[in-house]
Every structure is written in C-alpha cells, then in structure tokens.
Amino acid sequence: MFSDIQAVERGLRRAGYIGDGIVHTTVYLAASLHKPVLEEGPAGSGKTELAYAVGVAADTKVERLQCYEGINEEKAIGKFDEPLQKLCVELKSKSGDVDWTALRTELHSQEFFSAGPLMRALLYEKPCVLLIDEIDKVDQKFEAMLLELLSVWQLSIPKLGTMKARSIPFVVLTSNEERRIGDPLRRRSFYLRVEHPTAEREARIVALRTPDSSAEFHAGMAGLAKALRGWSLEKPPSVSEILDLAEALKILGHEQVTPDMRDILLPLLAKTEADRKKLLLRDGFASLVYDAQQYTAEALRGGAA
Ligand SMILES: Nc1ncnc2c1ncn2[C@@H]1O[C@H](COP(=O)(O)OP(=O)(O)OP(=O)(O)O)[C@@H](O)[C@H]1O
Ligand SMILES: [Mg+2]
Secondary structure, eight states, X not given: OOSSHHHHHHHHHHTTOOOOHHHHHHHHHHHHHTOOEEEEOOTTSSHHHHHHHHHHHTTOOEEEEEOOTTOOHHHHHXXXXXXXXXXXXXXXXXXXOOOHHHHHHHHTSGGGEEEOHHXXXXXXXXXXXXXXXXXXXXXXXXXXXXXXXXXXXXXXXXXXXXXXXXXOOXXXXXXXSSSOOOHHHHXXXXXXXXXXXXXXXXXXXXXXXSTTSOHHHHHHHHHHHHHHHTTOOSSOOOHHHHHHHHHHHHHHXXXXXXXXXXXXXXXXXXXXXXXXXXXXXXXHHHHHHHHHHHHHHHXXXXXXX
16 A cells, blocks of 8 residues: 555645554554554544545545444445345336246345445455444444454355455554454454644644645644643643634634633634633633743744744
8 A cells, every 4th residue: 555654644644644654564564464553542533544644645435434323333344235126026017927036045145235334345356445423423343343343354144145355455453442343353453543633733734725825824723722731621622623714713813812702703713611711810810821822932943943
C-alpha cells in the first residue's frame, strides 16, 4: 500500500490530514503487516478522518461500517435480495420449463446477494480501507464475529458459502470508549491513541481549513485550544470544534479572540452548563485569553523553528 513512512506522510497531507511521527509509522507498519489499527480518543479528534485520509493516500476506496447498538450481521455482511429472487422466479416460471434445482442454485449465488460493507471490503481486487466506526457501540457477539473476520479474512454465509478475501483491506476500528473493547481484538490490532494535537500541529490543521488567514491567526486558534484544554472543562474542545471556531471568526470578520467577545463565543466554546458557568466567572474569560496569547507565541516560535 505504501513504499515507506514518508509516502504515508505525503499521502495523508495530500488528503488534508496532519499526522505526527507515531501516526505515520503506525499506518505504515499496519499496512505492511496487515494489522488493524484500533483508534481510541475523544470525540472530534480525527479518528474517522484518518481512515478516509488513508483511503485518499493509498488511492483506494473506503468501505465504512457505521456501528450502532443492535447492529446485526445482515447489515454488516449483507443478505439475499428477496424481491430480486422473487422477480427472477416469476419471470422464469412465465417463460415455461424451469429447472428448479438449477434455479435454486442460481438464486443463492452472489448475483442475488446484496453485500454489506464487510463483504464488499473483501471483494476488491486492490486492498481498500475498511472503516469499522464506533465499534464500542456493538455487543460482544458482534465483536466476536469481527474478530473471526480479521483473523481469517473470510466470511461464511449460509447457502452462499465461504467467501475468501480477494485482497486484505486496511482496517481501521474507532472507539469512543463507551464500552471496553475485548482483549482478543486489542491483541490483533495496533493501538493508536488519538489525543488533542500539539499547538504546532493544531495550527497546521487550522491553516488547512482557513488557508487565507495569517500564520498569527492559525497559531492564535491553536493557542486558544491549548488554553481551553488546560481549563479543566467538562467537555474540552476537540480539533473539530476549534475548526468551527476558526471558520466562525472568519465569518464574523475577526482575526483574534479578545476578552469582550466572551458572550458571542460561549455557544462555540462551552458545550455544557457547568463549562458555560466556568467561562462566565468574573475575569475567567480574560485570563483564558491571556493564557491563549502565551501559547500562541509558543506555537508561532514552534512554527518558525
Ligand atoms: N489531524 C487532523 N488533520 C486534519 N483535520 C483533522 C485532524 N484531526 C481532526 N481533524 C478535523 O476534525 C474533524 C473531526 O474529525 P473526526 O470526525 O475524524 O473525529 P472523530 O475522532 O471520529 O470524532 P467522533 O468520535 O465524534 O466520531 C474532521 O472533519 C477534520 O476536519
Ligand atoms: Mg468518528
């Protein structure tokens, strides 16, 4: 999939994803050794985005299985298309003599199977990216099924038979840690802890989204993010929320955050009542802006280095 670690870095950057050395090496090794990557970390930290970026970097398709409570194998693997089967039987019976044994075999062939993302991922000639998103939402039985797929790279479907992988996909599993993923799946995967980025990396991410703004603005957003995350909020802002803030400031025509902007920015910065109260404390916001300025200066020095 990738010739070396630099190819991963270049590819991800082309896809608009700014990783770090650990991300690049882990993706490279996982692709080379056919290991799934299990990503855990806060909401909005770029877990799902990384899978799509790997797809762009490797110039391949992404198959996404969005997990949810109660998801079943039919949704993930697929099922026979009953209306199509019925239609076929009706048409054949109208046309006269029917070889029922042959028809039964035909009706249970791949042509009548409507494949779900897991099955589709195994059928590509060229390895795709298989994103199993929010795996912490599924139950243990479903996790065991996935475990088997990731071990043997084949799926057994009643009446259809065993489908072996034509190519082994690059698998990304993401989790928000609502339920603990079992050790057997952890053992088989490489574990990528996706945390909030450093100020220097966050400034580069903001720069990708608001390329027309100055380096000071990008560093300013990264500095504010760092200050907010040091504020012991119930819900510290993620990268995606900082990107929202940057775009909102552009719309409002502001190049920086000042203490008098507290009230209009609160809906973007505080996402729980407790956090809102904290930022409303007397001088609270002003000291946050002060902290942010210190971090901004640091991020600018880092960027210039
Ligand atoms: N390293 C990064 N480089 C570029 N963009 C990033 C990066 N990290 C996060 N983003 C931005 O943040 C947004 C949110 O990321 P994403 O949806 O992948 O988060 P997530 O971790 O999957 O969140 P959730 O757990 O809520 O699903 C992305 O659309 C992307 O624009
Ligand atoms: Mg996600």
